[in-house]
Amino acid sequence: MAQIGIFVGTVYGNALLVAEEAKPILQAQGHEVALFEDAVLNDWQQYSDHVVLVVTSTTGQGDLPDSIAGLYHDIKDKLGYQPRLRYGVIALGDSSYAHFCGAGKKVDALLQEQGATRIGEVLTVDATEDPEPESVTSPWVAAWAQHL
Numbered sequence: 001m002a003q004i005g006i007f008v009g010t011v012y013g014n015a016l017l018v019a020e021e022a023k024p025i026l027q028a029q030g031h032e033v034a035l036f037e038d039a040v041l042n043d044w045q046q047y048s049d050h051v052v053l054v055v056t057s058t059t060g061q062g063d064l065p066d067s068i069a070g071l072y073h074d075i076k077d078k079l080g081y082q083p084r085l086r087y088g089v090i091a092l093g094d095s096s097y098a099h100f101c102g103a104g105k106k107v108d109a110l111l112q113e114q115g116a117t118r119i120g121e122v123l124t125v126d127a128t129e130d131p132e133p134e135s136v137t138s139p140w141v142a143a144w145a146q147h148l
Contacts, residue, residue, distance in 0.1 A: 001030040002148040005047040008037050009056030009068030009103060015092055016135055018125075019055040021134040022090075022141040026053075031143045038067050041074040049084045051119070051148055053141075054107050057092040062102020076110055085116040088144050090137055094127045101125075119147050 004026055010016045017143055026033045034087040036043050044052070051102050059065050091104020108122050123140045125133045 001032065002145075002147075003032045003047065003050040004034075004053060005015070005037045005039075005043065005050070006053045006055060007039050007044065007068065008035065009054070009065040009072075010037070011057055011059050011065045014127075015055045015057045015065070015090075016094065018090060018133050018137045019053075021138050022053065022055065025141045026145050027139060029142075031145065033143065039071050041071065041078060044071060044075060045079075047085070048082060052085065052086065052087045052088070052143075053090070054099075054104065055090045055092075056103045056107060056139075058094075058097075058099065058101055058103040060084025062097075062106070064103040064106065068103075072107060075114075076089060079114065081115050082111065083115040083117075084115075085111070085115055086119055086148070087111055088119050089122040090140070091122055091124045092127065092133055093124065096128060103112065120144050 093101035
């Protein structure tokens, strides 16, 4: 089974809750899972030959939360090509804002640019439609893990 690092970008805790709900789902399927809040580049690099799941909310004008912004910039500025990395993205947002799920979309675009392989589609979760995001994300995680 896969080694999976879950990397969280959260402001008010919803993304962390989603990540904490995802971890046992993945473990129940036999995967080895670690969850990272306030991750640093070294944490990310441990998964360069494995799988990452990025769970992030969006803040401001489509920006990344502070808890993951530094990691994003380090990946962008210091890593470059990541052809062996496989990943998924769960993006939380609010469709009443212009840059709906902008942070998750930025992470996806960067990893695509760096040659990583996305597993499945980016899941965008709208807070106006799904105030309890885990009701949408948990089934997605279970299905996503089947493709690892």
